Amino acid sequence: MTGGSVGDVVTRYHTLRSPLHLESGAVLGNVVIAYEQYGCSPAPGNTILVCHALSGDAHAAGMHKGDKHPGWWDGVIGPGKALDTDRYCVIATNVIGGCKGSTGPASINPETKLPYGPDFPVITIRDMVAAQHSFLTELGIHDLYAVVGGSMGGMQSLQWSVEYPGFARRIVVIAAAGYSTPMHIAFGAVGRAAIMTDPAWKGGRYPMDEKPDHGLSLARMMAHITYLSDQSMHKKFGRRLQEKTEYGYGFETEFSVESYLKHQGRSFVQRFDPNSYLYITKAIDYYDLTRNGSLAEGLEGADAKFLILSVSTDWLYPPYLSEEIVMALNSLGKDVQYTEVMSGFGHDGFLLEDDQMNYLIGRFLTPLTVEDIMNRDPPTICGCATIRAAAATMIEREVNHLPVLHTDGTLCGIVTSWDIAKAVAGEHVKLDEIMTKDVLSVSSNDTLRDAARILDQHHISALPVVTGGKVVGMLTSEQLSNIVERR
Ligand SMILES: CC(=O)SCCNC(=O)CCNC(=O)[C@H](O)C(C)(C)COP(=O)(O)OP(=O)(O)OC[C@H]1O[C@@H](n2cnc3c(N)ncnc32)[C@H](O)[C@@H]1OP(=O)(O)O
Numbered sequence: 001m002t003g004g005s006v007g008d009v010v011t012r013y014h015t016l017r018s019p020l021h022l023e024s025g026a027v028l029g030n031v032v033i034a035y036e037q038y039g040c041s042p043a044p045g046n047t048i049l050v051c052h053a054l055s056g057d058a059h060a061a062g063m064h065k066g067d068k069h070p071g072w073w074d075g076v077i078g079p080g081k082a083l084d085t086d087r088y089c090v091i092a093t094n095v096i097g098g099c100k101g102s103t104g105p106a107s108i109n110p111e112t113k114l115p116y117g118p119d120f121p122v123i124t125i126r127d128m129v130a131a132q133h134s135f136l137t138e139l140g141i142h143d144l145y146a147v148v149g150g151s152m153g154g155m156q157s158l159q160w161s162v163e164y165p166g167f168a169r170r171i172v173v174i175a176a177a178g179y180s181t182p183m184h185i186a187f188g189a190v191g192r193a194a195i196m197t198d199p200a201w202k203g204g205r206y207p208m209d210e211k212p213d214h215g216l217s218l219a220r221m222m223a224h225i226t227y228l229s230d231q232s233m234h235k236k237f238g239r240r241l242q243e244k245t246e247y248g249y250g251f252e253t254e255f256s257v258e259s260y261l262k263h264q265g266r267s268f269v270q271r272f273d274p275n276s277y278l279y280i281t282k283a284i285d286y287y288d289l290t291r292n293g294s295l296a297e298g299l300e301g302a303d304a305k306f307l308i309l310s311v312s313t314d315w316l317y318p319p320y321l322s323e324e325i326v327m328a329l330n331s332l333g334k335d336v337q338y339t340e341v342m343s344g345f346g347h348d349g350f351l352l353e354d355d356q357m358n359y360l361i362g363r364f365l366t367p368l369t370v371e372d373i374m375n376r377d378p379p380t381i382c383g384c385a386t387i388r389a390a391a392a393t394m395i396e397r398e399v400n401h402l403p404v405l406h407t408d409g410t411l412c413g414i415v416t417s418w419d420i421a422k423a424v425a426g427e428h429v430k431l432d433e434i435m436t437k438d439v440l441s442v443s444s445n446d447t448l449r450d451a452a453r454i455l456d457q458h459h460i461s462a463l464p465v466v467t468g469g470k471v472v473g474m475l476t477s478e479q480l481s482n483i484v485e486r487r
């Protein structure tokens with residue numbers, strides 16, 4: 001699926017009119033939410049909220065003037081892309097606790113006129129979602145077509161489904177989990193230790209021009225390894241040596257992977273605040289929808305259609321964590337679709353596999369309808385015709401089903417090749433004697449899932465497509481199976 005870009009964009013800022021009552025019991029006032037809005041104007045049922053991962057922000061798509069890279073999910077958001085801005089209003093926000101415009105530890109505490117630093121209250125994924133909900137309702141948005149997120153964004157998506165059941169009709173959870181595993185917590189702990197043991201950290205009360213960048217850089221270097229895969233690292237770096245760029249243990253050369261990680265560490269400290277890293281990784285570690293006993297109990301209240309996606313080589317959020325979500329949702333009878341995306345990129349695959357993300361998310365958000373695959377010129381037969389004439393038409397047009405029409409062109413029945421075989425055995429002559437009069441049909445904008453459900457429930461293999469009483473097409477189980485094979 002290709003598509004255009006949303007073009008030049010700007011980040012906007014909204015100050016919440018009401019204070020946030022956080023899960024810890026703390027109250028956070030004067031909360032600013034940084035956001036970007038793309039595509040259509042928000043209207044009931046057309047707004048999609050995009051939730052970012054650990055180091056993401058509100059700049060999900062388009063270009064900021066002067067930047068060399070677009071927003072972090074530009075490949076999936078835009079005209080004709082999965083998050084189709086010709087069809088939807090797409091909004092991305094920066095989470096509270098972040099450092100890209102929304103209120104976080106680096107924001108000025110109105111009481112002290114100094115950065116909050118360690119005085120910033122502990123925040124959770126639930127608090128992030130509550131802030132998004134307050135923001136949206138203050139913008140006059142009281143429902144969502146979908147919430148879409150990867151990694152920590154996927155945790156936010158899941159939280160949306162249980163915190164505000166029914167507010168969002170569709171929930172997309174990518175490369176995520178219903179809880180943080182001990183391994184997640186372990187990586188978070190080492191990253192936080194790297195920051196807090198940096199002498200420049202000063203208990204979190206560091207001057208903004210003397211941040212513990214060394215510790216933050218180390219935290220990012222380690223975390224970034226978890227976003228890649230053994231396969232992608234072999235391919236990207238191998239054992240290549242390259243000229244040393246800076247400290248390299250005194251050797252004249254260093255491995256390509258060393259240089260890459262140092263680059264990622266260096267560029268990360270330019271755009272991220274160490275205290276935000278502490279608060280957000282802690283929020284990720286605290287995330288646990290199983291805390292009331294099981295994931296199924298944690299998801300019980302959810303009211304939405306779900307798409308769960310995992311990445312085959314993701315060893316930070318391995319597919320089993322997504323499969324657990326799917327099994328929990330299935331056990332609750334929820335409407336859930338699941339795909340393991342085949343990718344060598346590891347966890348960050350959800351940021352790189354644009355074609356697969358566009359296809360899978362696009363098909364879920366904007367499902368194929370009957371009109372997309374129906375036979376638009378189906379042969380029909382008049383109810384006054386003979387069985388012989390119907391048989392001849394089926395042979396000539398190589399079909400097994402014929403919608404039967406009244407003289408005014410409206411549908412009055414359907415006859416199948418099996419009906420005709422029975423008729424010949426029973427020596428019937430008139431169509432009226434053998435056709436099915438109580439005809440099941442679909443409309444052109446019904447989804448293929450709904451059509452497939454009718455075919456399956458009634459053990460039939462074709463459905464006339466009817467608009468205004470007139471037959472405008474024909475959908476057969478063969479067309480549906482062709483679609484499945486092409487997927
Ligand atoms: C998901 C969210 O919510 S937002 C967060 C998304 N953004 C990030 O995580 C930023 C850091 N993460 C990344 O860059 C991720 O790897 C991705 C998925 C976003 C981008 O992946 P890729 O397109 O494969 O880029 P890659 O990871 O190779 O990094 C490319 C950069 O590394 C540099 N690089 C590549 N190899 C080397 C090397 N051997 N030595 C030094 N630098 C190197 C490139 O020059 C390039 O520099 P740039 O950052 O100035 O563009």
Ligand SMILES: N[C@@H](CCO)C(=O)O
Pocket residue numbers: 053054055056151152227348
């Ligand atoms: N690499 C992305 C995904 C992490 O889960 C980020 O830094 O946010």
